Amino acid sequence: MSLESVLDVIGSVLILIGASFTLTAAIGLVRLPDVLNRMHAGSKPQTLGFLMLCVGLSLVLRDGSATAMLAVAACLQLVTSPVATQVMAKAAYRTGQYRADLVVEDREREVEDRDDRDGDAGNR
Template sequence: MVLILIGALLCLTAAIGLLRFRDVPSRLHAATKPQVLGLILIAIAIGLSLGSWQVTAFLVPIVLIQLATAPLSAHMVGRQAYRNGTIDEQSLLVDELDESRRTPPAAGG
């Protein structure tokens, strides 16, 4: 029950963070980090409480898919927000996507 409660609280904080944070990077952080950890804790709690290999075999792909898709979707949303201009570029420490800061490749290879 403790793991389910902590996992549910982490998922709740992720939802609150999506509503309360103002900029896209903060919202992406709130959407991925606590939500994924909350899901992992809930899956561990279910696996421990039911104690069945069939349940564990069902929960492992769910956790792996979540671990694979959450960073990818956050990356895509963040990059699109950058392209749309909805990210405050002054608050970025490193702007790796700024074309004017890139040096052209050396001629001849």
């Protein structure tokens, strides 16, 4: 087997695994009960699946400009997905768009945060 054949097989396997992760994320978006769980399903496996697709495509294509474009897309995905998920989670939590029976709230942490904010306001 030549090196090109091995790279094609590895790339194809990575593309299939990445596609299955992305399919899992899509199924999770439909099947999970509330916003917070759906966001987890939409961000974690989707990001990993996209990265595997990018690596698999770069192995199959073996073109410098395509690999550079895939690397840029992968980096942008790694930067934007966690930030967007965090912002959506905060918005869903603040507006009550979640199932309260599935969320464990840390009341002590809320008291500490409130005390910290009150303490900081007094120092100004």
